[in-house]
Amino acid sequence: DQQVKQNSPSLSVQEGRISILNCDYTNSMFDYFLWYKKYPAEGPTFLISISSIKDKNEDGRFTVFLNKSAKHLSLHIVPSQPGDSAVYFCAASADTGAQKLVFGQGTRLTINP
């Protein structure tokens, strides 16, 4: 009963191009969504978030899009850089305190020079 799913275990993108990571969820009570980035042997690092009252949030090269009707969110990275190579986790919360996060299984992004 995985409520947050990242169906692509891996993604390979050319440097300078756009990286698009996808995430689907099943719980309609989720109202806050986050993306975390994780390097090997380190903990996840917060990247960007979006509240369900918005459909887009942008921070530099990173943009998160939320489609509530489709229960789908995506993370766009443009332009992609070698340092973006990492595992990206999507997470969701059903309470405004964002305290009980439900994570997807992650997508490994590789940026090729």
Add this chain to the structure above:
Amino acid sequence: DTAVSQTPKYLVTQMGNDKSIKCEQNLGHDTMYWYKQDSKKFLKIMFSYNNKELIINETVPNRFSPKSPDKAHLNLHINSLELGDSAVYFCASSPDNSNQPQHFGDGTRLSIL
């Protein structure tokens, strides 16, 4: 100036032993968490404490007991270790405000022989 620190980073032990993992945060956060990342790479919440009070307790065996001596520390004690306890355990913390991201430690890799 590490924000969330866990010790030890690696823990190798025999089945049946009792072990502890320590976590400390210097961010002044009110809430701390323990997550388990299993072999399938899912990050799942185990416990959450707010100002030393247990607020989230997921379906976790009684062999796992969190202890919070103060709001900057949340330790995890595991009794009678089993093979299935092998995983990476992450500690995290967040402010006691709504929609604030959680900050993670670098994880403790527990291996049961």
